[in-house]
Amino acid sequence: LMITLENNPWGYRFNTRLFHALLQGNGAVDSIRKQLGIIRENQQQFDAVLIIRGGGDEIGMACYDNYLLARDVACFPLPVITGIGHSTNETVVEMVAGINKITPTDVAHFLIGCFRNFSDRIKTAEQLLLPAVKLVMETNATRFTALSDSLLNLAKEALYEENDFIEQQALVIREATNVAVFNHRIALSRYESGITMRPARILGAHRATLLEQQKMLGLTIRYFVSNQLKEIGTADTRVRLLDPVGVLKRGFTITRVKGRGVAPGNMPEPGDLLETESVSGKFTSVVSEQKSI
DSSP: OHHHHHTOTTOOOOOOOOOOOOOSSTTHHHHHHHHHHHHHHTGGGOSOEEEEOOOOOGGGGGGGGOHHHHHHHHTOSSOEEEEOOSOSSOOHHHHHSSEEOSSHHHHHHHHHHHHHHHHHHHHHHHHHHHHHHHHHHHHHHHHHHHHHHHHHHHHHHHHHHHHHHHHHHHHHHHHHHHHHHHHHHHHHHHHHHHOOSSHHHHHHHHHHHHHHHHHHHHHHHHHHHHHHHHHHHHHHHHHHHHOHHHHHHTTOOEEEETTEEOOTTSOOOTTOEEEEEETTEEEEEEOOOOOOO
16 A cells, blocks of 8 residues: 555655554454544544555454444544455445445555546646636736826826916915015105105115015015925825835735735635735735634
8 A cells, every 4th residue: 555655656645644453353343443533533633544454364354344343434524445355245344434445555546546636626727727817917917007007197187286386376476576565666655755854764764664574575485485395295205105116115015815905895715816916026825724813
């Protein structure tokens, strides 16, 4: 059995554990049932149980017609595969076993065949899955590109709107400044025409007031423009931070399951495919376990 398993042409690996038991004659029933009990207590470690013997006297096969042993085999929680000799008479244990083969070598060939059939199914699934995954990747790449273009267009529109607003405010400020200067000039002219006494002092006082107001107006304009430029810089920074490309470059990744982002309403289940996108590329993984946090 072991030689056949270990030398299979496909290189399949079988993890086995030997449970020694008497396989014929007096004491065989109790010995086999004892080992089955040990396996039952550790059943999570195994996928199947093999009851095999390398042949022997026909008389030694009587133990396999025992009711208690046959009941244990029939009710065992794991599949039981038998290969207990070259006998042409089928025993009760062989009848109730999940799989019955004549010799241990036949059992080995059966197990290898199971692995081979499963491998073929995996390869077939791979052939079917690869084009589907490629299509999903291409579709998501197109959607991501469209989203990036949309965000860039929105950012440009926001910047254009801010620039238009600043230009309008600057125009309003210029008009207000011209009106204020014009009004002060008219008032100054009126004062100059009405002054007959102390012209130099009155004119100097009004000129000083006008210069101070012009100075304050200039400071106000610069302060206003400076605040507007800061707001534009802040808006530009927010837009850049929201750019998916920038997020990926900072070391973050985007993970999707079934074409949608991972979120409380769209959590992956074991066996689902996860598509993870980073700045260096995209890769696919399979969920093996889900844990609550």
